[in-house]
Amino acid sequence: MSKVIVVTSGKGGVGKTTSSAAFASGLASQGHKTAVIDFDVGLRNLDLIMGVERRVVYDFVNVINGEATLKQALIKDKRVDNLYILPASQTRDKDALTKEGVESVIEELKKEGFEYIVCDSPAGIEKGAFMALYFADEAIVVTNPEVSSVRDSDRILGILQSRSKAAEEGRTVKEHLLITRYSPNRVEGGDMLSKDDIVEILSVPLIGVIPESESVLQASNSGNPVILDDESEAGKAYMDVVRRFLGEDVPLRFMQVTEEKKGFFSKLFG
Amino acid sequence: MGLFSFFKQEKKKNTANLAKERLQILIAHEHADKSKQTPDYLPKLRDEILTVIRKYVHVSEDDVNVKIENAEDYDVLELNITLPESK
Ligand SMILES: Nc1ncnc2c1ncn2[C@@H]1O[C@H](COP(=O)(O)OP(=O)(O)OP(=O)(O)O)[C@@H](O)[C@H]1O
């Protein structure tokens, strides 16, 4: 049985590509044959975050148009077994992705024995984002603890449950909330929405909280998905997400307020 | 108020709570608006009803009124047809 999982958010720049790369790498590292597809047509980036940018020959749209086979376009990861990347096209043609085309690629991946097909959605609620979520069985909604991100997540949740193929067929898309760029210190200080606030507002089960972490930028600089950095908090938090997704009961980590970052005055008086 | 309580006071200014309140109100509104949207089959439904009625009585376009009313947890399809005065 294969599962299609969309990583989506509505709002841009909240960590979809970072999370898609980490999540797909984590699933593969646990022995599951996984493909991760970049749906951000015109703004290809997943290849860069995964460090395979120099190995891109053919892309998603080439496959849809019959200019290359799926086998030719899929890039096999050299670090993690079972992991394959399908890069986005750099075309500016907004209609390059069609429902039929996307469906045929997903069907072929399923036939090839892929257990998980992770779809990295572009920002927005336009065609690209719609194509990324249309075939999803499950959705990871990436949200930052910030008002506009939370609102946009709510919008995209509405679209998932009304316009996806699952919705059209009377099924529901299983939702997971992934909070990223979280800062326990700022939550404690009262100037950042807490994970509980966000869960309460969106009423979607939480699959994980990824702390704001310098290691994410370092990982993208070097083209290594952050989950492969098992020293970093963000990497470990992403691995927890993967394990929860696979059914394990894993407690949340990295939620404590760190002493050294506590303000001068609270140190004096607090 | 001493120096101590001054800084404590500052720290208590909780914008996260404000954010939460604003989001809850906004999202509740947006959900309500969405459920109020009329389904897109409504105009077609109205046309077909008009055709059927015209088989039996002569009514004009304006005499047939179709709308959806949203109640708490169910919707009502309201159909209003004004028949011509019988002489
Ligand atoms: N946990 C984190 N800590 C620190 N920085 C982060 C974290 N997660 C993501 N970032 C940074 O946020 C930026 C945006 O991340 P990313 O490209 O994954 O977002 P995106 O949602 O895919 O964006 P787009 O909507 O443009 O596709 C990047 O610079 C990334 O390094």
Ligand SMILES: [Mg+2]
């Ligand atoms: Mg992205």
